[in-house]
Amino acid sequence: xxxxxxxxxxxxxxxxxxxxxxxxxxxxxxxxxxxxxxxxxxxxxxxxxxxxxxxxxxxxxxxxxxxxxxxxxxxxxxxxxxxxxxxxxxxxxxxxxxxxxxxxxxxxxxxxxxxxxxxxxxxxxxxxxxxxxxxxxxxxxxxxxxxxxxxxxxxxxxxxxxxxxxxxxxxxxxxxxxxxxxxxxxxxxxxxxxxxxxxxxxxxxxxxxxxxxxxxxxxxxxxxxxxxxxxxxxxxxxxxxxxxxxxxxxxxxxxxxxxxxxxxxxxxxxxxxxxxxxxxxxxxxxxxxxxxxxxxxxxxxxxxxxxxxxxxxxxxxxxxxxxxxxxxxxxxxxxxxxxxxxxxxxxxxxxxxxxxxxxxxxxxxxxxxxxxxxxxxxxxxxxxxxxxxxxxxxxxxxxxxxxxxxx
Amino acid sequence: xxxxxxxxxxxxxxxxxxxxxxxxxxxxxxxxxxxxxxxxxxxxxxxxxxxxxxxxxxxxxxxxxxxxxxxxxxxxxxxxxxxxxxxxxxxxxxxxxxxxxxxxxxxxxxxxxxxxxxxxxxxxxxxxxxxxxxxxxxxxxxxxxxxxxxxxxxxxxxxxxxxxxxxxxxxxxxxxxxxxxxxxxxxxxxxxxxxxxxxxxxxxxxxxxxxxxxxxxxxxxxxxxxxxxxxxxxxxxxxxxxxxxxxxxxxxxx
Numbered sequence: 001x002x003x004x005x006x007x008x009x010x011x012x013x014x015x016x017x018x019x020x021x022x023x024x025x026x027x028x029x030x031x032x033x034x035x036x037x038x039x040x041x042x043x044x045x046x047x048x049x050x051x052x053x054x055x056x057x058x059x060x061x062x063x064x065x066x067x068x069x070x071x072x073x074x075x076x077x078x079x080x081x082x083x084x085x086x087x088x089x090x091x092x093x094x095x096x097x098x099x100x101x102x103x104x105x106x107x108x109x110x111x112x113x114x115x116x117x118x119x120x121x122x123x124x125x126x127x128x129x130x131x132x133x134x135x136x137x138x139x140x141x142x143x144x145x146x147x148x149x150x151x152x153x154x155x156x157x158x159x160x161x162x163x164x165x166x167x168x169x170x171x172x173x174x175x176x177x178x179x180x181x182x183x184x185x186x187x188x189x190x191x192x193x194x195x196x197x198x199x200x201x202x203x204x205x206x207x208x209x210x211x212x213x214x215x216x217x218x219x220x221x222x223x224x225x226x227x228x229x230x231x232x233x234x235x236x237x238x239x240x241x242x243x244x245x246x247x248x249x250x251x252x253x254x255x256x257x258x259x260x261x262x263x264x265x266x267x268x269x270x271x272x273x274x275x276x277x278x279x280x281x282x283x284x285x286x287x288x289x290x291x292x293x294x295x296x297x298x299x300x301x302x303x304x305x306x307x308x309x310x311x312x313x314x315x316x317x318x319x320x321x322x323x324x325x326x327x328x329x330x331x332x333x334x335x336x337x338x339x340x341x342x343x344x345x346x347x348x349x350x351x352x353x354x355x356x357x358x359x360x361x362x363x364x365x366x367x368x369x370x371x372x373x374x375x376x377x378x379x380x381x382x383x384x385x386x387x388x389x390x391x392x393x394x395x396x397x398x399x400x401x402x403x404x405x406x407x
Numbered sequence: 408x409x410x411x412x413x414x415x416x417x418x419x420x421x422x423x424x425x426x427x428x429x430x431x432x433x434x435x436x437x438x439x440x441x442x443x444x445x446x447x448x449x450x451x452x453x454x455x456x457x458x459x460x461x462x463x464x465x466x467x468x469x470x471x472x473x474x475x476x477x478x479x480x481x482x483x484x485x486x487x488x489x490x491x492x493x494x495x496x497x498x499x500x501x502x503x504x505x506x507x508x509x510x511x512x513x514x515x516x517x518x519x520x521x522x523x524x525x526x527x528x529x530x531x532x533x534x535x536x537x538x539x540x541x542x543x544x545x546x547x548x549x550x551x552x553x554x555x556x557x558x559x560x561x562x563x564x565x566x567x568x569x570x571x572x573x574x575x576x577x578x579x580x581x582x583x584x585x586x587x588x589x590x591x592x593x594x595x596x597x598x599x600x601x602x603x604x605x606x607x608x609x610x611x612x613x614x615x616x617x618x619x620x621x622x623x624x625x626x627x628x629x630x631x632x633x634x635x636x637x638x639x640x641x642x643x644x645x646x647x648x649x650x651x652x653x654x655x656x657x658x659x660x661x
Contacts, residue, residue, distance in 0.1 A: 006530045014513035311509040314470060316498015316575070317526040318491060402470035405505060 008321055012328040019301060023333060026297045030337025030381065033290040035344035037283050038369060038377050042345070043352070044279050046367035048272055052240055055268070056261060058203040058212070060115075060146050060234035061243040064105070064250060064258045066095050092120050094229020101254045102233055108253075110238050110246050115142035116230040118220040124167070124213060126175040126183040133171065134211045135185065137220020146236045149201060149214065155179050156199035160216045165195035168209030169202045185213070191223045290337070290381070291388035294330050298392035302326065302399075309396050310404025319397040326393035327386055334385025338378040345369055414482030416579050416611040417444040417467060422476035424462055436462050438634045439476070446578070447609040449602065451616055451625035451642075459634045460615045461583060467613065468581050469497045481578055498527050502572030504601075506584040509568070510556035516567045517543060517552040523574045535574075542570040546600050562593025569600050573610070580604075582614040586621065598624065 005013075016023045071088040095101055098116060106114050118137035123130055140160055144150050149166070150158050156179035158166060165183065167175075177183055177197050186192035195215065202209060221227050233256075237246050243260035250258040262269045302309070309322060349367060356365075424437040436459045444450060452460055465471040466478055469485055478485045480500055485493060502523075510519045520539035525531060543552045546566040551559050556567065565585060572580050582601065586594035598621055605612050614625060622628050626645055630638040 004530070007525045007528075010525070010531070011511075011513075014511075018513035307507075307509050308511050311503075311505075312511075312522070312526065313494070314468065314497065314503050315523040315526060315571070316494055318494050321526060400470075402465045405470070405509070 007317075008324040008328055011325050012332060015301065015305070015325070016329055016332065019297075019304075022297050022300070026293050026333055027337045027340060029293050030290045030334055030385075031340030031344055033286045034338045034341025034377055034381055035348055036286055038342060038345035038373060039348040039352075040279055040282060041373060041377075042349070042367050042369045044275060046365055048275070050365035051268070051272070054204065055265060056240060057148060057152070058205060058208045059261060059264075061237050061240050061261050062235040062247045062250065062258055064095065064101070064233040064235065064254065064256045065231065066093050067255065067257050069093075092224060092226060092231060094226045094231065095233060095256055098230045098233065101256060104254055105233065105235060105250055108246065108249065110242060111235055112238055113142060113145040113236040115139055115146045115234050116217065117143070117232045117234050118217055118224055118226060118230050120187065120220075120224040120231060122185055122187045122213075122223065124171065124175060124183055124185055126177050126181070129175045131171060131174055132211070133185075133213045135187065135220055135223060136212055136214050137217040137224075138214055139217045143234075146234050152201040152203050153199045154202045156197070158201075159198040160214055162216055162219060163193075163195050164198040164215070166199040166201060166214040167197055168212055169200055170206055170210040171213065172197070172200050174210070185215070185223060187223050187225075189223075189225045191225065193219060193223060195219075287380075287384055290334070291384045294333055294385055294388040295391055297333075298326055298330060298389055299395065301329075302392045302396045305396075306399055306404045309399050310401040313399065313401035314405065322399075323393045323397040326396050327389045330385040330387075330389025330393070331382050332385075334381045334388070335378065337385075338381035341381075342374045342378070345374075413446060415443045415479070416446045416448070416481055417442070417613070418477075418479040418482075419443075419467070420477045420479075422463075422466060422473045422478060424459075424466060424471075425474045428474060435474075436634050437466075437473075440634075440636060442629070442636065442639075444579075444611060444613060446611055447605070448627060449605045449612045449614075449625050450627040450629060451614050451622040452629050452631060453616060453619075453622050454631040454637075456617075458631045460631050463631065464581050464583050464613070464615055467579075468501055468503060469493045498523060499575055500578045502575065502577035502580040504565070504568050504572045504580065504582040504585040506587040510564055510571075512555060512557045515553050515555055516548060516559065516563075519556055519567055520570045520574055522571060527575065539570070539574065542573055543567070545573075545604070546570045547596075560593070562589050562596060565589060565593070565597050566600060569597060569604075573604060576608075577610065579611045579613065582612065584615055584617065587617065594618070594621070 069088050069090055071086060102114055102116060105111055116139055120135055122133050122135040124133045138160060140158070144158075153166070154169065160166060165185065167177070172178060175183060179197055179200060181197050182194055183197060184192060184194050217230075221229065224231070235250070237243055240261065244262040247258040247260035247263070250256070312322065346369065349369060352367065419440050419442040422437060422440040423435060425433055425435040427433045440463065452463070454460055462471070466473050469478075469480070472486065480496065483496065485496065488496065511522065514522070517536070517539050520542050521531070521535050524533075524535040524538070528535065540549070540552060543549055546569055548563060548566055548570070551563060556564060559567070565588070569585070580601070585601070586597050589597065601612055601614070602624065604610055614621075616622055623642065624645060625642055627639070627641050629636060
């Protein structure tokens with residue numbers, strides 16, 4: 001008998017050891033539940049992080065563009081006038097006073113990085129080959145903090161000095177161009193410039209590798225004929241899931257149009273929300289099942305031990321002590337279950353790693369079980385255990401000793 | 408106001424108990440009990456089954472409350488106490504021995520004896536292990552002190568229950584057929600222990616029994632029939648001892 005433990009602890013541990021089979025069964029049950037919850041949460045988080053990373057690697061979470069140009073009727077408000085308003089074609093324009101807009105956005109609390117971009121259509125020519133491309137003029141110092149282009153370079157280096165260009169692997173193949181080769185970039189306006197290929201990138205997306213070409217901001221401004229202006233401002237935020245909210249704020253603050261990745265990938269984002277919701281639902285029911293298991297084991301224990309409880313009460317044990325004795329059993333079983341479950345979740349994880357592989361044998365996506373998730377689950381499980389024990393504990397505390405002993 | 412120097416260990420005045428109060432089947436099982444038990448008495452409570460003996464014992468043991476009348480334990484009027492206060496008073500002044508021992512099977516004999524002290528103090532220590540060992544020695548169970556409660560014989564279990572009842576050094580021990588479930592030999596052994604403790608430490612005993620042989624070994628015999636005390640007399644020719652020797656060790660623990 002441990003001298004340091006209070007009476008309730010000693011008795012709770014002994015009671016659980018007495019019904020060892022029941023205790024072990026429920027601990028294993030809770031453990032399985034916890035393992036499922038931990039593994040599912042980790043798998044979902046891993047899957048979502050992976051998808052977001054793949055989506056957001058070539059795309060900024062928020063892109064600010066000038067507001068749409070709208071055609072207006074000359075006789076606005078004119079009664080009875082039959083007017084046909086044709087939507088206006090959108091020309092490439094700069095964001096009005098973009099430096100001010102940029103400064104304004106940089107001051108927002110959830111925004112981590114801001115970079116100006118000039119982009120527009122063009123053609124890449126080399127020899128007989130002629131490919132339509134998306135010309136992107138960047139300011140490397142800031143751009144690389146929004147889009148991790150530097151990590152995607154597979155050949156050469158990332159350099160977009162005045163006559164440099166970085167192209168994708170697909171385009172390099174189509175044009176037959178490698179690092180050190182020259183190619184010619186022309187735009188619809190007739191401007192053109194010859195540039196040196198300094199690097200080749202691979203974003204893991206065929207379309208992006210085929211069309212995106214990166215050059216310096218100044219060259220792009222002159223090629224696309226918006227000297228001194230920028231066509232968009234791209235923004236990275238602390239939490240990608242908050243992008244839409246922040247985009248709304250930016251739109252209200254600056255009067256420009258701000259599109260978040262959530263809006264541009266609405267379908268995909270809805271699917272992800274549904275996943276999250278399903279995960280929560282499963283977690284809730286697994287938790288509920290574990291709680292019911294604990295409660296039923298304890299109710300049986302209270303009924304079995306009613307005479308012993310009566311005697312304990314007759315010997316001067318208080319109602320509070322009896323109450324705590326059973327609450328403790330619930331909490332201890334749940335905590336033990338969550339420790340077991342944490343261990344099991346690592347087993348699940350290694351199983352998953354050996355099964356979920358790409359055809360080429362590489363890991364499909366990374367799942368990490370982080371200690372905070374385990375800690376939160378353990379605390380949560382213990383609280384659920386306490387809650388589950390509440391009913392049996394009250395039952396035990398309210399036993400009338402005279403009735404319990406006689407019956 | 409009465410202010411006796413040494414109040415009665417137990418005093419009942421006009422105690423009535425009804426079950427099913429307020430329902431059509433309301434039945435009164437105790438019809439006005441007056442009873443005084445002085446410190447150090449060794450009294451038997453006898454009478455036919457259904458006469459109200461267990462009900463009376465529950466009232467005295469503060470496990471239940473009378474419908475009318477007063478129960479005083481060492482001068483304390485218990486009807487004015489709340490559940491928590493009654494629990495404390497019960498734990499400190501009354502020890503119970505039941506027909507079935509109700510030991511906790513998850514604990515050893517020694518730990519079972521420690522249990523009332525443990526519940527009262529809240530945690531182990533304070534010499535309770537030594538006291539429990541002395542009490543077990545007293546009832547002759549030292550060799551079995553580390554056995555689980557279910558691993559010893561019925562008579563031994565009941566002796567553990569007696570030791571447990573004495574753990575808090577109670578003023579009053581209530582025994583409800585303490586030997587009803589035992590063979591004659593074991594019954595004599597348990598009874599000898601009770602008597603020895605009474606003589607050594609002056610603990611008051613009130614013992615419910617069906618066994619006339621055991622009643623004859625008490626100093627006073629109270630007979631309860633149909634909820635009324637029909638006779639209450641001192642026992643002129645008390646059989647003091649069955650022959651076993653427990654008094655020496657009993658003296659040691661007092």
